[in-house]
Amino acid sequence: MSRTLQLAEQLISRPSITPEDAGCLELLAQRLSHLGFHCERMDGGPDHFRVHNLWAVRRTGLPQAKTLIFAGHTDVVPTGPVEQWSYPPFTPTYHDGKLFGRGASDMKTSIAAFIVALEEFLAAHADTPLDIALLLTSDEEGPAHDGTKTVIQALQARQEPMHWCIVGEPTAVRQTGDMIKNGRRGSLSGRLTVEGIQGHIAYPQLARNPIHQAVPALTELASIEWDKGNAFFPPTSWQISNMHGGTGASNVIPGEVVIDFNFRYSSENTAESLKQRVKSVLDKHALEYDLTWSLSGEPFLTTPGDLVTAAQEAIRAETGLETELSTSGGTSDGRFIAKACPQVIELGPPNATIHKIDEHIVVTDVEPLKNIYRRLMENLHTRLRSASAEQGATA
Numbered sequence: 001m002s003r004t005l006q007l008a009e010q011l012i013s014r015p016s017i018t019p020e021d022a023g024c025l026e027l028l029a030q031r032l033s034h035l036g037f038h039c040e041r042m043d044g045g046p047d048h049f050r051v052h053n054l055w056a057v058r059r060t061g062l063p064q065a066k067t068l069i070f071a072g073h074t075d076v077v078p079t080g081p082v083e084q085w086s087y088p089p090f091t092p093t094y095h096d097g098k099l100f101g102r103g104a105s106d107m108k109t110s111i112a113a114f115i116v117a118l119e120e121f122l123a124a125h126a127d128t129p130l131d132i133a134l135l136l137t138s139d140e141e142g143p144a145h146d147g148t149k150t151v152i153q154a155l156q157a158r159q160e161p162m163h164w165c166i167v168g169e170p171t172a173v174r175q176t177g178d179m180i181k182n183g184r185r186g187s188l189s190g191r192l193t194v195e196g197i198q199g200h201i202a203y204p205q206l207a208r209n210p211i212h213q214a215v216p217a218l219t220e221l222a223s224i225e226w227d228k229g230n231a232f233f234p235p236t237s238w239q240i241s242n243m244h245g246g247t248g249a250s251n252v253i254p255g256e257v258v259i260d261f262n263f264r265y266s267s268e269n270t271a272e273s274l275k276q277r278v279k280s281v282l283d284k285h286a287l288e289y290d291l292t293w294s295l296s297g298e299p300f301l302t303t304p305g306d307l308v309t310a311a312q313e314a315i316r317a318e319t320g321l322e323t324e325l326s327t328s329g330g331t332s333d334g335r336f337i338a339k340a341c342p343q344v345i346e347l348g349p350p351n352a353t354i355h356k357i358d359e360h361i362v363v364t365d366v367e368p369l370k371n372i373y374r375r376l377m378e379n380l381h382t383r384l385r386s387a388s389a390e391q392g393a394t395a
Contacts, residue, residue, distance in 0.1 A: 110168030
């Protein structure tokens, strides 16, 4: 059995449901300390929701050094009904060429691949000019208030250099390496409360039905083309997720209706521009309303450059695939890292079973992932070496 799978098993066996870490970070810090990493716990959050964070960094002290960050999360989503699993969710189990367990795809195998790739790379390149760091949290699947977000803010405050970042989220579709994320859409949620006047349904003239009033405005919002997207992002979408109104009685006009909605938006829009357009529609329909907003992430994009190229070359060399660049899917902690790090990509295993009953990873996807991470570091190492040599030749 490969060392990557052995470490993945150790991590999967720890029931680290958000915000629990269940000892994952301690295990990883031990491995990293042996490689010369300085490991710093940066835990946070209230006592009833304590979040576990690790910042581990190995700096070379070389003037030409640049920093590559591996980022990920040790927490996993709840298992759901345990009796519906084919195997116990926190007992790593192999069957039919697959490794089953909660976190197998999202994203404990990626973390295991990070560590083993680092061990192999540093064994071959102990004198590398590549500074390497890991940022790991137990609060990615939950509120994400006291995890990567707060660690990045602290690192920015002390001016830690950050140049490249690989987030180990599961990004592949059919085979490791067939897709990487070079950005993500923004996510903006709203809660709209439209006020009416409650009354007897037989006397509508004495009441005001907020559902009837809201529907024309909602229909208009649903029909708007918010933008056309661009070369990297699909068009912005607006969707209603919940609508609540009424007392439960069939003969009462409700006094209010509450609508939850969400924008997944491209870089062609901003949160403020979307807010203003929604407000203009609501005002046009003369609604009496209250509207609150929640911005969970702004869009970010890494255009082709050193990091994307290094990843493409590593994937091609290991798998023969020409990887697809994509910004589809939900949000990730990349949205926080991109505020401090100019180049961020997400690169991980297939995502078909994430958050599902019987989450698993195909065993043949594991070693290629570790090798891609190692080759990617080798590519960046070579670029730094070449750049340094060129500078020396022209000095």
